[in-house]
Amino acid sequence: MTMPHTPARKKTASPAASLWHWFTPTYFRAVSGRVTPIALVLLLVTLPTGLAYAFFLSPPDYLQGETVRIMYIHVPSAWLALALYGAIAVASGITLTLKLPMAGHFATAASPVGACFTAIALISGSLWGKPTWGTYWVWDARLTSMLVLFFFYLAHSAMTQAFKQQERGQQAASILAIVGALNLPIIKWSVEWWHTLHQPESISFINPSSHIDISMLIPLGLMTVALFSYATIVITARMKLAILQQKWQSLLYQKTRNRS
Amino acid sequence: MLCVFLALIRRDMAVVLRNGQLSSTLSFFIMVVVFFPLAIDPASLDLAAISPAIIWIGLFLAAQLPLERLLHDDYQDGSLALWSLTRAPLEVIATAKYAVAWLTASLPMIFAALASGMLVYQWPMDAILNNMLTILVGSLLLTLISLLTRCLTLGSRGGKGLIYLMSMPLSLPTLIFGAASLRTHTPTDLNTSIDTETTTALILLSLLLLATLIPMLWASTLALRNAISHQ
Numbered sequence: 001m002t003m004p005h006t007p008a009r010k011k012t013a014s015p016a017a018s019l020w021h022w023f024t025p026t027y028f029r030a031v032s033g034r035v036t037p038i039a040l041v042l043l044l045v046t047l048p049t050g051l052a053y054a055f056f057l058s059p060p061d062y063l064q065g066e067t068v069r070i071m072y073i074h075v076p077s078a079w080l081a082l083a084l085y086g087a088i089a090v091a092s093g094i095t096l097t098l099k100l101p102m103a104g105h106f107a108t109a110a111s112p113v114g115a116c117f118t119a120i121a122l123i124s125g126s127l128w129g130k131p132t133w134g135t136y137w138v139w140d141a142r143l144t145s146m147l148v149l150f151f152f153y154l155a156h157s158a159m160t161q162a163f164k165q166q167e168r169g170q171q172a173a174s175i176l177a178i179v180g181a182l183n184l185p186i187i188k189w190s191v192e193w194w195h196t197l198h199q200p201e202s203i204s205f206i207n208p209s210s211h212i213d214i215s216m217l218i219p220l221g222l223m224t225v226a227l228f229s230y231a232t233i234v235i236t237a238r239m240k241l242a243i244l245q246q247k248w249q250s251l252l253y254q255k256t257r258n259r260s
Numbered sequence: 261m262l263c264v265f266l267a268l269i270r271r272d273m274a275v276v277l278r279n280g281q282l283s284s285t286l287s288f289f290i291m292v293v294v295f296f297p298l299a300i301d302p303a304s305l306d307l308a309a310i311s312p313a314i315i316w317i318g319l320f321l322a323a324q325l326p327l328e329r330l331l332h333d334d335y336q337d338g339s340l341a342l343w344s345l346t347r348a349p350l351e352v353i354a355t356a357k358y359a360v361a362w363l364t365a366s367l368p369m370i371f372a373a374l375a376s377g378m379l380v381y382q383w384p385m386d387a388i389l390n391n392m393l394t395i396l397v398g399s400l401l402l403t404l405i406s407l408l409t410r411c412l413t414l415g416s417r418g419g420k421g422l423i424y425l426m427s428m429p430l431s432l433p434t435l436i437f438g439a440a441s442l443r444t445h446t447p448t449d450l451n452t453s454i455d456t457e458t459t460t461a462l463i464l465l466s467l468l469l470l471a472t473l474i475p476m477l478w479a480s481t482l483a484l485r486n487a488i489s490h491q
Contacts, residue, residue, distance in 0.1 A: 022362075045394070070315060099320075148429045148432060151428060152423060152429050154425055155422065155425045155426040155429070158418055158422050158425060159277045159412065159416075159418070159422070159426070160414040162413065162417055162418035163415065163416050163490075164417065165490050167413075167490070168486060168487070168490040169416075171414045171486045172413070172416075172483060172486060172487075175412060175479055175482055175483050175486075176412060176426060178479075179408065179430070179475075179476070180429070180430070181431075181481055182475070183429070185429055186262070186433050187429065187432050187433055188434065190433040190436045190437065191432070200331065212463075245315065
């Protein structure tokens with residue numbers, strides 16, 4: 001087993017070695033020291049302006065009235081939940097194939113954050129559904145797949161904590177994450193067997209003629225940036241904590257071994 | 261390799277038959293299936309309409325049981341680690357465990373499910389082949405998911421809740437297509453479309469099994485290898 005806190009490998013000119021260097025805890029600490037202040041500034045700028053825009057400056061919807069303001073929380077959280085699951089799946093692939101320790105730390109750190117944002121998306125969605133659809137919950141394809149995603153997140157984060165050895169938990173969780181990522185399209189497709197009530201996306205990254213007004217797009221963008229920078233700060237901090245814990249544990253192990 | 265596979269199956273079958281696991285899984289399933297109508301007023305409801313849900317939940321819960329002993333005991337006493345040192349690939353060991361779990365738990369349950377469907381929920385007699393195929397394919401899928409979750413949690417501190425938390429979302433497509441392809445009413449001339457719908461669901465369920473069988477066995481082997489290397 002390679003100890004993550006061992007100094008970076010000998011410097012060689014090959015690009016593969018420098019790529020490896022990128023993923024070492026030493027390098028991560030240096031990068032996170034620079035990323036966290038930037039993300040913090042972004043959060044402090046975009047969150048107040050985004051909230052002010054969302055709640056006061058943007059117009060109410062002509063159909064839904066004031067309740068449309070839930071969208072500025074609901075949509076960015078849902079995007080973040082999906083993006084984090086994708087990132088966890090990629091990191092899990094790296095954990096299983098290249099065995100880079102930082103990838104496992106990332107997946108461990110990101111999954112409770114993703115679970116929280118999935119929960120926020122579900123709760124805000126059901127609160128939005130009551131005035132617009134007349135019900136808190138419907139067994140619609142998209143709602144059900146979000147609920148399943150929430151269960152996946154719970155299982156994944158429980159898995160990372162379920163073993164005495166951190167590495168074993170991370171490997172088991174990464175297998176689960178990859179199987180889950182391959183299964184989510186099947187699940188989505190299978191629950192679409194029922195008639196769907198959810199409205200189709202108003203914003204499409206592929207379709208250029210997205211029909212949402214700029215006065216709603218600005219707060220949505222601001223809130224998305226705010227939530228993404230918040231997630232960056234929290235995940236970076238949790239990853240740093242994981243590195244320190246592992247270091248502490250190995251020091252403790254050495255100390256007890258020297259004594260005996 | 262086939263020799264190893266058969267020897268493992270014979271050994272595990274003997275273990276299962278000796279410690280009475282066969283009857284415990286079966287009686288658990290029958291208990292679930294029989295308990296549901298007792299909790300509902302049977303006169304007021306169309307029991308046949310909700311029978312697919314009951315049968316599938318029973319199959320799902322019972323499918324989690326057999327691999328607990330089969331894998332966990334061999335992991336604890338080091339048999340799995342010893343077998344992994346032999347020339348037999350771990351894939352063969354995982355497949356043998358899968359086969360034994362299905363043969364000892366799901367195969368008897370297919371007949372129990374059909375019998376309870378006929379007797380308790382008044383399924384039509386002419387749908388017996390369709391329903392048998394459905395439960396056969398579905399139970400193969402459920403055991404496969406159970407194999408993966410059991411291999412992943414070998415030696416974990418997490419309780420049984422973790423198993424169900426993991427297998428519930430993974431079993432969702434099986435549950436949906438399986439419930440849709442059970443034929444619970446006698447088709448009349450008016451609703452022949454129901455027949456084509458159940459057939460479509462059965463085909464989708466079979467496709468799901470064909471698509472996931474090899475990847476899931478492979479993922480289980482990977483999980484098993486991880487578990488053994490960290491023992």
